[in-house]
Amino acid sequence: MKWKILIKILFFILLGCSVCVMLFFGKETFHIQAKHEAAQIDYRYHFVLIPEEVDNEYWRLVESGARDAAEKYNIYLEYLGPFQADMDEHIKTFDLAIASMVDGIMTQGISELEFTPLINKAIEKEIPVVTVDTDAPLSRRRVYIGTDNYYAGFLAGEAFLIDTKGEQYVGVITGRLDASHQKLRVEGFKDAVKNEERIHLIETRESHITKLGAVEAAYEMVKEFPEINAFYGTSALDGAGIAQVMKRLNKVDETYLMAFDTLPETIELIQEGTIDATVVQHPYLMGFEAVETLVNLKQGKNMDKVQHTETTIVRKKDLPLENPGRTGQLR
Template sequence: MNKEKRKGFFKAVTACTLTAAMLLSGGCGKQKEEKSKIAVITKQKLSFWSDVQMGAEDACNELGFELLYSVADGDNDYVSQEAAIQHAIKEHAAAIVIAPNGKTELNSAFEQAEKNGIKIININSRADYPGVISLIRSSDTEGGSVAARHAVEILKKNDENLTKLKNIAIIGHTASTAEDRISGFVDSFTNLASSAIAPDVMVENDQNPEKLAAAKQEKIEAYKKGIIKGTPCAKRDAAEEEAMKILTNSANEISVIFGTNTNTTLGICDAISELGLEDDIVVIGFNSDEEELGYIRTGVLDGTVVQNPYMMGYVGVRYAKRSLQGDNVPSILDTGTVYVDQTNLNTDFIQLLIYPRGKNDEDGNTEVGK
C-alpha cells in the first residue's frame, strides 16, 4: 500500500468512526484565504505526542495553515506550556490546540490569548477554563475500563472463578488524566471480578437476590482493599523504582499491575523484566510507544490500551478552522481506544493506528502490517 493510499484509507476508517459530518464539514481547505498560524502545544517528548504532531501537520498542510509546534518537558511542566502560549500570542496565531498540563495553572495565559482573539481547543486533557471551545480526546474512564476487562479475561483463563486472585497494583502518572483511568480500571475490575463468585456461593443465593447482591458487594469491597496504588510518577525511571518497591515487598502478592501512560508502563515493564516476573504477573499498559510494543512481542507486557493521537492533532486543527469560520464544533469528541496485544498487533488496522504515516522497512520503504 503506497503512502497516499495508506493515508486515504486511514482517514476513511477514522471518518467512519467519528462520522463524516464531524471531520469533513467546512471544506478541504481549497478556498483562497490568508495563511494563518495555528499553535499546537503538547506535553512531552514521546511517540504519542509525535503522532499528535503528525496529525496536526497533515491538517495544516491540507487547510493552508502554518503550524507552530512546541512540546513541554513533562506532564507537569506548566512553565514551558505557558511560554508556548505567549509565543503564539506574539506570533498572532489564530488558534491554540493544546494538551494542557494542568486544570487551572494556564488560565491566565488562556485569558490573555482569548483577549487577543485566539480560539482555544483542548486535546487529550481539559483545562478548567470557560473559553475552551472543544475537547478532543479518548475517554480516560473507558480506557481504564478496557484495561480492566482484559486483565480479568487473562486471569480467568487460568482461574475461572478468580479464587487465586491476589493484590492489584496501579502506578499512575502525574497528569489529571491518570485519575479517570485509575477510577475506570478499579470500578470495572472489581465489578467484573466479583461476578466470578464461586459457584457454591451463586447456588446458595440464587433464590435470594438480596443475599446475592450482598455477596457480590462483599467481593467488590474485598478486591478494592487489595488494590495497591503507587506514588504517581512523571518519569520512566521513577516508575521503575516505584514498581520495584511494590514487587519486592514480601507483603505484596501481586496478580496484576497497571500503568496509566507510556512512562509508567515502561517503568513497570523494566522492573518486571529485571525481576523475571513476566510469567507470574499480568501487566497492562497504556499507549503504543515502540518500546511498549517491544515488550508486548517479548511477553513482558500482556497488552496495552491504544488511543488515536494522530486524530487528536488532525481533528484539533480542523475544528480550529471551523471555529474560525464561525461554525459550531462539538464541545467534546471521543476518539476512542483499542486494546492491543500479541493477537492483533500485526493486523492492518492496528498498524495503521500505531503508524499513521506507515512504518519504514530497512530500505526506507513505507509498509503496513509489518
C-alpha cells in the same frame, strides 16, 4: 594609549553581553517572530501545538497528525513546549502564544486550576483553543478532541477482569498524580474492578511521564509489596518501564501487565508476552483533527464541543496492527 585599550576591552565586553541578551530574548519572542515569518510566506493561519513534553514519543505522534493536517490546509504550525513535563514551562509557553496573538492554540488541559484562566484569556482575545488528549471542561475552550479518559480506564479494568483469575494484587503507576487525565484513567479502572473481591488495589505511584520513573516506581513497589502480581500503567512509557523491572526480577510469567498506548516498544513487549494488553488511543488522529477543527472554527463553523476519539484494548492475538504506534492515521 592605556585608556584606548581599556575602552576597547569594555566595548567587547558590552558587545558580548548584548549578544547574550539578544539570544535570550530572541528565544522568549519566538512566537512573534514566527508569526511574522508565517505572514511573509502567506500561510493561511498560524497555529501552535503545546504538548506536555516535546520529545515524548506519544506527543510526536500527535505532532505528526497535526503537521499532516497543517500541510493539507496551508497552516503555519509551531510545536513548542517543555522538553520534559514541567507545569511552569508549559504555562509560560501558553502565555507567550497568547501574547503573540497566534490564530489558534492546541494544548492539554492538564490542570483546571492553572489552565482555565489561560484558556479563558485566549478566548477573550478571540484566539480559539482546542484541548487535546486532556480536557479542561470548566474553561471556555472551544472543543476537546481526544480520549474519554474515564472510559479508557474503565475499559482497562474490564479487560483486566476478563484476562485474570484468582487473587490479584495490583500496583498502579500513573504519569502524574496531579494530571486530570491520569486521575480519570485510574478512577475508571478502580470503578470497573471495585465490586470484585479478588482484586486488591495496593497503591498508586507516579512515573513523572518517564520510562525511568516507571522503572523506579515499579521496583520500589515490588520490594515494598512482594505480593503484587499485576500492574496497570496509565501513561505511554509506564508499560515499558514496568516490563523492564519484571524481566530483571524474573517475574514476567507470574505478573499481569496492562499498559497504555501503542508505542513501538509496547507492541514488541506484547508480541513477546511481557505486556499482556494495552489501551489503544489515537494520537495521530487527535493531532490531525485538532488542526482541522481550528480551521473550521476560524471559518465560523459550529463544532461539537466534545469529540472523543476511539479507545480499544489490544492483546497479542490482535497483532500485528497496521500502523503500530500510529493508530488512527487517516488515509
